[in-house]
Amino acid sequence: MQGTKALSFFLILFLLGSCAKPRYVDGLEGKLDGITGDCGLLFSTEDLCLKTEWVQKPTESTFGEMTLSFVDRNDDSRFVDPIKDPFIVLWMPSMGHGSSPVKIERVDVGRYRATDIFFIMPGPWDIRYQLRDGFDVLEEKIQKITI
Numbered sequence: 001m002q003g004t005k006a007l008s009f010f011l012i013l014f015l016l017g018s019c020a021k022p023r024y025v026d027g028l029e030g031k032l033d034g035i036t037g038d039c040g041l042l043f044s045t046e047d048l049c050l051k052t053e054w055v056q057k058p059t060e061s062t063f064g065e066m067t068l069s070f071v072d073r074n075d076d077s078r079f080v081d082p083i084k085d086p087f088i089v090l091w092m093p094s095m096g097h098g099s100s101p102v103k104i105e106r107v108d109v110g111r112y113r114a115t116d117i118f119f120i121m122p123g124p125w126d127i128r129y130q131l132r133d134g135f136d137v138l139e140e141k142i143q144k145i146t147i
């Protein structure tokens with residue numbers, strides 16, 4: 001009986017501590033998979049470079065926003081729309097879950113605005129930049145960050 005109470009107590013402590021409020025780091029910096037010099041992220045299926053920039057970094061109480069710029073691999077002054085749909089998935093590999101969906105809207109040729117970027121808890125996260133055809137992921141690049 002006493003062992004059951006102790007186990008229940010530790011289980012409750014674990015559950016309360018595992019989904020704490022996020023404590024965001026200022027930098028939101030991490031490694032990018034597939035960086036090729038000044039290109040940023042190379043999507044070889046379309047021969048395009050993706051460059052990202054934070055407009056508003058997410059905080060504990062606000063959503064973040066970033067710009068996505070797709071440029072010709074051989075001429076980074078020429079913005080190009082990808083043939084396939086750009087998509088972002090926020091994923092926490094250590095916990096096996098994601099976060100709320102990110103909204104992406106086209107602003108101009110090759111330029112997109114990603115909004116509603118929110119990380120639901122602290123820890124290591126992947127920002128998965130994808131080119132999709134419907135639900136099929138054709139190519140993906142990953143930025144690893146720690147919140």
